[in-house]
Each structure stands twice: as C-alpha cells, then as structure tokens.
Amino acid sequence: MNDGMNQFLQVFFEETEEHLASLELLLLGLDLQQPDPEELNGIFRAAHSIKGSAGMFGFDDLTAVTHELETLLDRIRSGQLALQAEMVDLFLQARDVLMRLLDAHRQQRPDPDVPVSSTVARLRELLDAAPATGEEASFGFFDDAPGTPQAATDDDFGFFDEAPGAPAQAADDGFGFFDDAPGTPAPTVSEAPKAVAPPASPSTSPSTKPSAGEGESSSIRVSVEKIDSLINLVGELVITQAMLGQLGGALDPSLHERIHQALAQLEHNTRDLQESVMSIRMLPISFIFSRFPRLVRDTSARLGKQVELLLQGEHTELDKGVIERLSDPLTHIVRNSIDHGIELPEVRLAAGKPASGTLRLGAFHQGGSIVVQISDDGRGLDRARILAKAREKNLAVHDGMSDAEVWQLIFMPGFSTAEVVTDLSGRGVGMDVVKRNIQAMGGRIEIDSAAGLGTRISIRLPLTLAILDGLIVAVANTHYVIPLTYIVESLQPKAADIRGLGGEEGAVIRVRGEYLPLLSLHDLLGEAAPPLPAEQSIVVILEADGRPFALQVDDLVGQQQVVIKSLEQNFRRIEGIAGATIMGDGSVALILDVDALPGLAQQQGAALHELP
C-alpha cells in the first residue's frame, strides 16, 4: 500500500477508535426506560460512520458487524423496537469485537478468533423480533464505495477543517439531517461522512462527558514527535535566553539601558512561549477517566456488586506522557477498589449502607502538582489483617506503627490480603508495580482508610515530565539538582546535633527530637574532596519511600525550574542520578535520584565493611 493510502488508513483507524469510544460512552450513559433520542442518534451515527469508512477500505468484517448494529439501532431510534438491557450488553460486546477487528487490521494481522459471525448472528436474532424495513439499500450503497476512498476521506478532512469555529452548529446540522430522514441514512457519498462525523460532542450527557468531543472538531492532529521536538527547541531557547541574561547582567545598567530592556522583554516572551508550548502536550484527564465507566460496569457485574462511579474534575489537564503512564496504575487501583473495597449488596445493607457502593474518581490541582484521587465507601483496609500478613512474610512490623505506615505495607512486592485470589486482583502483584510506576514519574501515592467507611488513594503527580522544580545544591564546586517534591526542609546543623553510630562518625543527625540517618553527597558521589565539617555545611531533609533522611551538601545555590534531559540517550544510567539538565551558563548539572540514594549509601556502607 502506498504512503498516501497509508495516511488515510491511519486517519481511519484513529477516527474509528474515537467513534468506538464515543459509542461505548453513550451506551453506558443510556437510560433504559427513557432513552434520550439524541443519545440514540449519537450511537447510531458512530456505528454508521464506522460502517461507511470501513466499507471504503474494504474491511468487510467491520462492515458486517456495524451493519447489523446500525440496522438494530435505527429500529430502536425510530421506536420500532424497545431498548432492553440485553441489547446494551450485546452492543457493548459488539463494540469490543469491532475494537479487536480494528486492532487486527491496524497490525495487518488478521485475528481468526474474533467472533464476527456469532456476533452478527446474535444481533440478527434481536432484529428478527421486529418487522423488517427497507434498510438494505444503504448497505448496498456502501458496497459501491470502495472505488473512491480518497475523495470520500478527503471530505472527512474537509469537514473537520471547516468546523472548528462552530462545533455545536455543525453537529446540529447532523441531527437535523438525520431527524428528517431516518429511513435513508446515507444519500450520497460525500455527505454521509460529513453529517455523521462528530458524534461525541452534542449528544453527550453532562455527567460523564469530557470536553474531548468539543475539542475534536476544532483541533488538528499533530504527531507527538513534532511537539516534543518543539518543546526541546524551546528548552534550548530558554537556556540561550538565560545565558544572554547572565551576560547582560554584567553590563553597566546606566550605559546599556536598552540592552537590559530588550533582555527583559526576551525573558518575558520566552517564558510565555515556553508555557504555551508546554500546554500543547496537556490533555484533560478525561482521556483516561472516560474508560472507567465501562471498566466499573464490567467488573462490578462480574463480581455481583453494585457500584456507582462518580467522576470529578475530568477537565483537569496534565501532560500527555503522564496521562499515558497513569492509565495502568489507575485501572489497577479501581479494580482493587471494586474487588476488595466495595462489599456485596447484602453485606452493605447489613452494615446500614446503601446497597450500591460509590466509587469516586477525581482530579484537581494542588500547588504545582496534580492530585488524582480514587475513593470508595467500601469496607476500608483491615489493619489487623495487613499486620498479620506482614508478620507471616517476616516483615519488620509492630503494633505501634501508625496507620499510614501500615497502609504503605500493601505496596510491598508480593503482598496481598485478599481471601480469594480472583482473576481481577489479589495475586499480590500490582500494588508494588503501581507504586513503582507512579514513582518513576516523580509522583507519590498516599492512602487514607477507615474501617467500614472506605478507602481513599491519592496520587500526587508533577504537571509535566519535561520540567521539574528543583533545588540547586553545590558539592565541591559541582552543582546538583534535587527535585523539590522530595524536600522536607533544609537547615544548618549544630555540631551537637550530629552523632556517631556504631563507630561511624556523623552517622545520624537530630532534627526536632528525631534522629535521622545522615548521608553525605560527597561520599555518595565519590567526590575526591572530603566533605566540609558538618556544622559548616547545609543539611537537606529528604523523604524517599515515606522515610526521611538527611543529606549533607556544601551549599544551597538556589531554586529554579529545570528542563529534564535524558542521560541515557547518549550515555547510560548512573546510579543515584535521575537525569541531567542544562544550567543558565550552558553547563550540565545532574539531577539526583533521591529514591535511590539510601540504597546507594547502604551499598557503599556494605562495601566498606567488606574491606579487610
């Protein structure tokens, strides 16, 4: 297949995926007793669009399933057939079949296991319950279409290009069109895709509806690489600007007033540019939230539980990279909540709670980070059982541990308190992976839980993976960056507060009555110069994995936002170093991997003791 055709195919795959997503969303939001005609229209149009474009590309299996789907939906829409719960289930299954077919086509690897014919047959069964109408005409029409795929797809493009200013208007046109002519959904090639193209935006119910639909018609598709290279270039510009600023700062302001003004202007403009470029990568979190209604529905149905899902703050924007990597951990936590957290209806009723449990998914900004919360009103974590399990696994626990410390135990590898291992959760793999994934993004995860009342898991994430707020510290003339999220405080220690331990000088430091392990960045990084006496240096209190420790550095240089650069791109991973950044003077500073520092210190300690 040539490149041009490939490009259209790519568009087809992306659009079909969006249609399938909106189809699913609409199906889940459907009120069985009184289906909203607009929602039914939306579902119909999604199926219809897929059928149309699949026909153009000759994907007969997709066409076959969507044809039945469309026919059924049209009956329901025109009131000839009453909507039933089993239909929605079947429609959702058909959507999954379509998704699998789409994936198979995309990878050009046909999947013979996809139950196409059985799905078609079951859709037909439902259809046979009602009298037939002259629906075949539209199918026959699309069979003719594959000869002119390019023109038709171009029209699709044209539509999106024209629509940006007035998505609602365009969508209304679509409605009008279909309302007038329910029996003949596709009169001409060029109009059919036009009218059905934006199914998501208008017909969405406010409760579950993200802005994705509205954004769709007023947006263009750009590859992520292009945006990333733009972000890189702007990063370079920021560094160059900082260099100019430093050079300009050395000039006498009274003699070079205009240069100073211009530099100030440059700084302002660069910052604006950086902000707007960064915002391109930002997506609303509804991108992942939108998949949860289905997940909750399926999971709770399989477990015989009743769960109501509430979404909050789905317009909160965060970096695309963060969103992609957040999806798996969130899915895992939500499954866990339904499986372990929310009780069976009869148990809930016995406990005086409503039979249906509530699962809340929320996202909001707090300070410079994003907080994603998953809370349920289930049974809560069982402190005694977690402790018992921990003892069984020979973990160091005691009854005096705070709740927060106990809850952290569930993130230990291989830790599961589930009584029954189900196919959903309880295998004890997962929560540790969840935590690792979150930490890899520079995020943190916290648990609140109360027995009988529920559990709340909060994930705190940086806004973006590309920029980090850091504290610049100096060690023997070298600058290092400590991510601000890890820092509790920094202080100038008194000699009396620094104590030895086990024959090792300066091993611990007393901070407000607590003894913290004291690590020296000099030793950790193998600096040739010996560290300054502790009382002449600065100690930064850091927290990694919920455990605080003190890090001794020579000096604090300042706090600034730094652009994260990969060290591995041209080099390799270095233990204790998370990445690199470029400072205002063009030099490279390394970003510390705070989570790895205690481990590094332990290794070095062990190596020292092994020496004769």
Added chain:
Amino acid sequence: MNSPSVQQGGQPAQEYLTFTLGREEYAIDILRVQEIRGYDQVTAIANSPAFIKGVINLRGAIVPIVDLRIKFNLADVTYDPFTVVIILNIGRRIVGVVVDSVSDVIALSGEEIKPPPEFGASFDTEYLLGLATVAERMLILVDIEKLMTSREMGLVEAAAA
C-alpha cells in the same frame, strides 16, 4: 555499516579522519565523525572510571566525553585551549572523545589497508581494522563504533552493548 574490511578488493577509496594519541597515529571512518570542537568544561559523573571525563551540553543534548589518552594510558594528559574533542555519531548515540590532535582527512582504498599483526594484549585486535602506510606514517585503523560500544568502555548499558 560501512566497515572497510568488507570493502577490500578494489572498491573506491574511503575517507578517514586521522588523529594522534601520544606518538601513534590513528584513523577512523569519517562518516562516524559529526564535528570537531575544543575541550570545554565537563560535568563529572559520580563513580565512573577516570577515562570518562563527564558530560557536556552539545546544543541541548547531554553527551558523554571519553578521554582516549587516559584509556590508552598515555602519560601526558593535559587540558588546554588546543585540546581537541571529536564528536562521534555511533549508532543513534553521540559521544565525544578527547585526543591529542587531529591531523587530516585521507582516502584509503581497500588494498592499502593491511591486516593487523596478531599482537599481544596491549591493544585488543578486536577493535583494529588494519594498518596502512601513508607517506612513511603508519596509520592504525580503528573500528571506533566497536570500541566505543564495547563493554570495557562502559558507555552503554550492558544489555545494549
């Protein structure tokens, strides 16, 4: 890869960049060379061998700098305004190497390159492509890609090497 060893036997000449390390002259495939620049301030990397000087900012990319003089145990290692760094493009990585000086670019055809003698352990013949004589100078042809990605250089992750 444009390895010259497979081009022996009358193929058109290939160009090499020659540089000196101590009293020896080396030649590397010019297509691997991205640019030549002066030695700038480097940021040292913790707990790494002495020949890895650190990393520099090469127009936004973080590039490791290796001092081949240290790697080859040359006595006289100084850094001054004349110290030269050859920026290499190896695979999809960028690496800088410090050498004593860069001499010139020469073209060598397949038959001008003699196979290396089977010498001892002082320099692993694995990274040698051969020897050539140009105007009474002996050139040591180095497979720079193999050398830089080798385990002993420790520049790439063991799994990737």
